[in-house]
Amino acid sequence: MKKIINSPEHVLDEMLDGFAYANAHLVKRVTGTSVIARKYKNDGQVALVSGGGSGHEPSHAGFVGKGMLASAVCGEVFTSPTPDQVYEGIKAADQGGGVLLIIKNYTGDVMNFEMAAELAEADGIDVAHIVVDDDIAVEDSSFTAGKRGVAGTVIMHKILGAAAESGMGLQELKTLGETLVASIKSIGVSILPATVPAVGKPGFELADDEMEYGVGIHGEPGYRREPLKSSKEIAEELVMKLKDAFDWQEGDRYGVLVNGLGATPLMEQFVFMNDTAKLLDQEGLDIAFKKVGSLMTSLDMAGVSLTLVKVADEKWLDYWHMPVETTDWA
Amino acid sequence: MKKIINSPEHVLDEMLDGFAYANAHLVKRVTGTSVIARKYKNDGQVALVSGGGSGHEPSHAGFVGKGMLASAVCGEVFTSPTPDQVYEGIKAADQGGGVLLIIKNYTGDVMNFEMAAELAEADGIDVAHIVVDDDIAVEDSSFTAGKRGVAGTVIMHKILGAAAESGMGLQELKTLGETLVASIKSIGVSILPATVPAVGKPGFELADDEMEYGVGIHGEPGYRREPLKSSKEIAEELVMKLKDAFDWQEGDRYGVLVNGLGATPLMEQFVFMNDTAKLLDQEGLDIAFKKVGSLMTSLDMAGVSLTLVKVADEKWLDYWHMPVETTDWA
Amino acid sequence: MFTVENTIELFRNFATKVQTDKAWLSDLDTPIGDGDHGTNMARGLTEVTAKLDAGTYKDPGDVFKAAAMAMIGKTGGASGPLYGTAFMEMSKAVQANPDDITGALEAGLAGIQKRGKATAGEKTMVDVWVPVIESVKAGGLNAEHVDAYVEKTKPMKATKGRASYLGERSIGHLDPGSASSGLFFKALLEGGALS
């Protein structure tokens, strides 16, 4: 394992200290916790809290700040944070307007966040939650824990963050969040696996010429292995999967996010964006907003994911474009 | 070589198209060139132009926009752009107030940018230039081509960009730029080499447990190889090199940039920031601004670089904090 | 019956076993999960041990409660809330009646199922808790049984938890949470509570 760290046990703590130090103008680490909270307050408004296992940086702490999250709760690497930590995150975030939890759909995350919500409600804080399950690599059936939450979560942070900043109430935000979740679908491809520091070896193996479609952001196995394909061919596979899932019509309006999984340079992400753009154009879709970057990563995994949002409401575009003050949303 | 591309020959072209597509709200690709120019104009003010070989994304195109660069000229991977391209970049950038070129100190870059400056001056455009040579890994002597330009270049973009946006004139900007260059020093460490698409294999080799201090952003060899060290030990080495170079006193005021070299996750960059922060604190330095991120990368190289800026003028801090509208400066 | 001593012993023994088999538990979690089950459980049980070292306990229910809080507070992942809820429910049951081991175990299982909504056959720790309770009821749980129940998760297809993402490909692997539950029940067997 080649990593610039001191010891696997201290990675989380040291990362959080380093993050809080570097971004002290915007955020603080809540003492004794693994919570990053913004310094900005918008009194009386709903506060958004997200988080989950670490290793997905800049998610979620990089999106803490005015116009996005009020706090991020950072678990151990690839491991959901515990209820007491989430509870601390909720308390740090609360501005008196209630708190909306944005949870990625993993058994552990859902259980830990829900337990925290119970604690916070017992404290008199209004808490609602949304479970993001945008990864269409896994079937959503009674035979699975449901679809996983991946890069689409960042879009939730941006749009809901802007809506909350603009004064939308908790129930309305939850409803908007549910509509959004239903409108966001993602799918990824991995060409190199990630290594969890505490494990010390890659989470799965891929031959030198192999890639795998549908791998999850914790290295969960995908749906097909193949010899490494060109960017164009990968874009075709992913766009066609999304087409099946959305069943779109010519002229439909979408937003698009190309997300790097950690070790994939921006150069490749832009090449992939270019191939994807051509396909979306061929499909006759109207692309209302676009974003490229390593936003929901998986440590040092190489690969990309593609997220599309079916834009159901003009207002979403305003929320998308509203300026923010965070450390990682440009 | 495992990359999400189509063919090495088309990487530059496709990357630029993908970049321009994704960021069409801020920038455009000048037709038929490898120039990314901002849409925003600040009439009569100085325009900044930078660039160089590609493979350092988000440098430099990601910093094109209001408050930073007016255009970026993107050469082939790790290869300086040609004079005609730089000339196109100058023309696209010019707002009538003259153009300042920010050149990283490589023989090829300096020659190509200077030839372009001559072409532009023949056209009646006022052109000045600054050569950035912040990499202290190489001695600056009559026996070298001089120190290399690395991550400190991004600090130049930010501070000079804000100064230009605020209306500073060309000569004054050049003077400020020269003072800045003399105040910025960087040094890096690589733990995994980069692979240039057209070459297809890593630019150098490192054993599974090896790292190398002082490697350049094109894989230029560094000054020492060692078994992989901890983040703390690496921070000690780099901070001590910088201490020697700056010869600082307790209480001196600095800005700090921890830069990821491409494949290194933010998690490791923050751990490294944390170790560096402790050392800078022990040295009694007053750290006025901080930044962490993969800003000046070297394709899929893993490693980090550390840049310090001795703050000579309070005004620099205002320039540092001035908001920008670019695709990659958050 | 549960006593303060045998309950403390139960958790210390469980902690030792998890520490010893930490790498094995994470390895089991690698092909069908995310490779952290050993790390998670070890982190949780280190905290349990620390709590036991620091506190004094007057009844076995308090020991279960301390273990529950430690597991909830430090484990993370899916296993933290599941074991935490199990021990919390067991704490209540033991407080009510320290003699009724079966009742306590049933309360623990109910907690797991309330939290995780899994039923038997979904390739989760439930698939060890259910037959273990049956054997205890029948008066004859032994280590071979425990191993056999853990082993029985191998041919199952996961339909809950992270392993469910693999569908058919989850078949042929032991369930990590079942394996750690197996360690818990062996610790229980080795203590005096069941005899």
Add this chain to the structure above:
Amino acid sequence: MFTVENTIELFRNFATKVQTDKAWLSDLDTPIGDGDHGTNMARGLTEVTAKLDAGTYKDPGDVFKAAAMAMIGKTGGASGPLYGTAFMEMSKAVQANPDDITGALEAGLAGIQKRGKATAGEKTMVDVWVPVIESVKAGGLNAEHVDAYVEKTKPMKATKGRASYLGERSIGHLDPGSASSGLFFKALLEGGALS
């Protein structure tokens, strides 16, 4: 003397050689540079060939000028401006006097030195141009000379260009730009200009 035909032939031959040895040139550039010299030169000379295919030329100076513009416009890196400037200066010299090969080569070298500020012994292409010109003056350049001059850059320590960053460690490697200049002079030898 330079004629339109032998100058076109010179550049076509140079282009073929670079194409053939592209990987070798990049390999030379890997230990002491950034591994792109072959790619750079090939890109530049592909453009030179395209220009020659497309245009018609009435004097050899125009051929040199077209080659110069193509090299400057497409090569990039350090070698682009250096070869570009060399060919541009040669174009002027040849325009003035197509018979004076030595004068043209000296003009080319002067261009390289104006642009790159290197003198002999700094492990750059200058170390091939200088002795080649001496041999031409002495009336006896041949392929073995060219190879020998390229070879002589091996023990040199680089003090210009990217290789200078290696200091002592640049010793023991051929200079890539000298190698490509070697190909140029071999193409010159194989054409008729020198005879």
